[in-house]
Amino acid sequence: MGKRQLRIAHLYPKMLNIYGDYGNVLTLRRRCEWRDISVTIDEIEIGDSMSEHDIYFMGGGQDIQQIAVSKELQLNKEFLKEEQSRNAVFLAICGGYQLLGHYYQPVDSDRLEGIGLLDAYTVAGYTRFIGNVTAEVDYLPRKTLVGFENHSGLTYLNGETKPISKIIVGKGNNGKDGTEGARYKNVFGTYLHGSFLPKNPHFADYLIKLALQKRYGVEMELESLEDTLEYYAHASVVEKSY
Numbered sequence: 594m595g596k597r598q599l600r601i602a603h604l605y606p607k608m609l610n611i612y613g614d615y616g617n618v619l620t621l622r623r624r625c626e627w628r629d630i631s632v633t634i635d636e637i638e639i640g641d642s643m644s645e646h647d648i649y650f651m652g653g654g655q656d657i658q659q660i661a662v663s664k665e666l667q668l669n670k671e672f673l674k675e676e677q678s679r680n681a682v683f684l685a686i687c688g689g690y691q692l693l694g695h696y697y698q699p700v701d702s703d704r705l706e707g708i709g710l711l712d713a714y715t716v717a718g719y720t721r722f723i724g725n726v727t728a729e730v731d732y733l734p735r736k737t738l739v740g741f742e743n744h745s746g747l748t749y750l751n752g753e754t755k756p757i758s759k760i761i762v763g764k765g766n767n768g769k770d771g772t773e774g775a776r777y778k779n780v781f782g783t784y785l786h787g788s789f790l791p792k793n794p795h796f797a798d799y800l801i802k803l804a805l806q807k808r809y810g811v812e813m814e815l816e817s818l819e820d821t822l823e824y825y826a827h828a829s830v831v832e833k834s835y
Contacts (some may be wrong), residue, residue: 597813598631599804602646604689605662606636612743614652614686616788620797621648628816630801639665643672646681647804653687653786656699663692663705670708677710680807682800683780686789690775690782691715691746710780712752718767721745726763726785727831728773735795737761738773739830740785748784750775757783779803792830794823 603618618634625632637643639661654662666673677683683693691697694713697705707714721744728738738758747767750756756766757774765773765784774783781800783789790797798815805813 596629596631597805597809598633599625599648599801599808600646601632601634601648601650602643603634603636604649604651605638605658605665606652607638608658608662609652609654609689611653611655611658611688612686612741612786613788614650614786617652617684617686617790617797618650620788620790620794621650621801624794624797624818625801627818630805643669645676645679647808648682648684648800649673649676651683651685651689651692653689655688656702659688659692659697659705660702662689663697663707666692666708667706673708673710677778677780680779680803682804682807683710683782684790684800685782686786687744687784690784691748693780693782694748694775697746711750711775711777711782712754713748713750713775713782715746715748718745718747720768722764722768722784724763725830726765726773727761728758728763728765729761730758733795733799735824735827737827737831738785738793738796739827740783740787740789740792742784743786744784746784748775753777757781779807787830791823792827794818794820794827
């Protein structure tokens with residue numbers, strides 16, 4: 594097989610990086626490099642053409658940035674749907690997460706169209722959800738995810754789109770149904786900043802495994818890493834949440 598390789602597309606980093614979301618891309622890169630997996634990261638800005646990648650990442654932004662990105666995404670909607678069908682991995686945070694659904698409806702402006710990779714929609718609420726979040730998962734070796742939420746959007750899931758996790762402490766998607774984030778096939782969206790992946794290395798590794806499987810057509814086990822500091826940070830959020 595030779596040296597393993599992955600290509601990561603960072604979508605609109607100049608527009609969507611409101612809470613240091615680049616830390617998620619850096620985490621993917623480092624956790625690959627520590628395992629001798631070669632990584633190429635391409636930053637895709639407004640007006641740039643797109644090509645096939647193994648992982649697509651999109652961060653969070655305010656409404657004004659979302660307006661520009663929403664319009665640009667419509668131009669690439671069919672291509673990104675094709676990438677979804679090829680099992681490319683997507684991770685989007687907060688504002689980016691909202692645009693992976695069908696639409697985001699702000700309080701006092703026009704609806705922003707999403708690209709429908711997730712069967713979900715978002716409407717603006719009047720209360721802002723701010724604080725540390727702890728949520729539980731049943732498909733990872735470590736059973737909690739942590740992060741920091743800061744959003745007023747209320748996201749609702751439909752059909753085969755399921756939550757990434759279930760809230761233990763925090764508000765999550767809408768403050769009502771106990772869900773956080775969304776997942777369908779290899780597409781994932783979440784409201785968790787922090788940055789998300791540095792505090793949840795088990796989720797970062799899960800994405801890397803999915804991307805390797807997509808690229809090479811076989812399931813691969815990842816070498817263990819020394820994650821003492823990462824899980825100390827993870828545990829500190831869990832403890833603060835109770």
